[in-house]
Structure formats: C-alpha cells, structure tokens
Amino acid sequence: MKLLKKPPMGWNSWDCYGAAVKEEQVRRNAEYMAAHLKEFGWEYIVVDIQWYEPGAVSHEYNRGAELVMDGFGRLMPAVNRFPSAAGGKGFKPLADYVHSLGLKFGIHILRGIPRQAIRLNTPVMGTEFRAAEIADFGNVCPWNGDMCGVDMGRAGAQEYYDSIFRLYADWGVDFVKVDDIARPYHRDMICCEL
Numbered sequence: 001m002k003l004l005k006k007p008p009m010g011w012n013s014w015d016c017y018g019a020a021v022k023e024e025q026v027r028r029n030a031e032y033m034a035a036h037l038k039e040f041g042w043e044y045i046v047v048d049i050q051w052y053e054p055g056a057v058s059h060e061y062n063r064g065a066e067l068v069m070d071g072f073g074r075l076m077p078a079v080n081r082f083p084s085a086a087g088g089k090g091f092k093p094l095a096d097y098v099h100s101l102g103l104k105f106g107i108h109i110l111r112g113i114p115r116q117a118i119r120l121n122t123p124v125m126g127t128e129f130r131a132a133e134i135a136d137f138g139n140v141c142p143w144n145g146d147m148c149g150v151d152m153g154r155a156g157a158q159e160y161y162d163s164i165f166r167l168y169a170d171w172g173v174d175f176v177k178v179d180d181i182a183r184p185y186h187r188d189m190i191c192c193e194l
C-alpha cells in the first residue's frame with residue numbers, strides 16, 4: 001500500500017458557499033490559491049454538492065428540485081451558475097482554467113443515480129439497461145433526496161458508474177469527493193487495491 005506524504009490540500013466550495021457556489025466565485029478562489037497558497041502545497045479546487053441544481057441558494061437543499069442531467073441520467077453543471085458549461089461542455093472549461101493556474105480541479109458527487117433519472121427511466125449509456133433497472137430503492141441518502149442507491153449486483157450498474165467517471169475524466173476532473181458512502185459503509189460501491 002502506498003501512503004501519501006501529505007493529505008490532499010485545497011479549497012472546497014461548501015465551506016464558503018454551501019450548495020450555492022457560482023463559477024465566478026470558484027475562479028476567484030482558484031486565483032487566490034494560485035497566487036498565495038500553491039507554493040505551500042495547496043493544489044485542489046473542489047466544487048461541492050448541488051452544482052447541478054439551478055435553484056441552489058444556500059447551505060440547504062431544495063427537496064424535489066429539477067436537476068440538470070444529460071439524456072443518460074448523468075448530472076451536468078447548472079448553466080445559470082456555471083456559464084462556461086453551456087453547449088454541453090460540462091466542467092471542461094472551468095477545469096481547464098484551474099489547470100492553467102497550475103492547480104487541480106475536483107467535484108463532489110453523491111453515490112447513486114439521480115431519482116429524476118429513475119423517474120424518467122433514462123438509458124444507461126452504452127447498454128440496453130435503464131435507470132429504474134439498476135436503482136436500489138431501499139438504499140437512499142438520509143440527508144439529501146437527490147439520489148437513489150445503485151444495486152451493484154444488477155446488470156448495467158457498473159456501466160452507469162463507468163459512464164459518469166468517463167465523463168468526469170473528459171472534463172479534466174482530477175479529484176472526486178464521493179459522499180454518503182461511509183455510514184453505513186457501502187463496500188460494494190468502493191473499489192480499491194491495498
């Protein structure tokens with residue numbers, strides 16, 4: 001097992017803006033970090049939860065809010081808050097900007113698949129399966145109702161996760177904070193080698 005010499009060091013939007021951060025705020029904080037903290041090892045700029053929710057305005061979550069998704073049930077940045085994401089670009093332009101400052105870009109996700117994708121029964125990219133077929137309705141985040149668990153024993157489940165992580169890689173995401181995975185511990189959704 002390889003141990004890190006230091007923990008990941010960076011800025012997380014939740015600490016200042018809760019669920020309501022906007023692109024301009026992310027850019028200004030990245031510029032500050034690059035100018036004043038990078039030399040001390042600070043390197044990650046992380047956009048936390050609800051970046052896909054157009055109406056987010058505080059630390060509170062809007063229950064039942066319409067989320068921004070593509071046709072495969074994958075969450076996309078809300079363009080009213082992240083204008084560079086327009087035209088299906090996702091976080092690529094923002095990640096490119098953060099990288100241009102010599103920093104790394106990260107996002108927050110909740111484990112699972114959006115309930116909205118299940119309601120619309122969107123297809124799982126590259127498969128014949130649909131969102132409702134991989135959902136685990138008895139396994140829902142207790143503090144945020146946006147997502148429903150994914151039954152990793154079902155065909156199409158791994159392919160769904162593969163599709164979202166391919167999307168994040170295409171955007172240039174360096175760091176993914178996966179939430180609601182430790183209490184209880186969701187061993188079937190964690191893949192690691194020690």
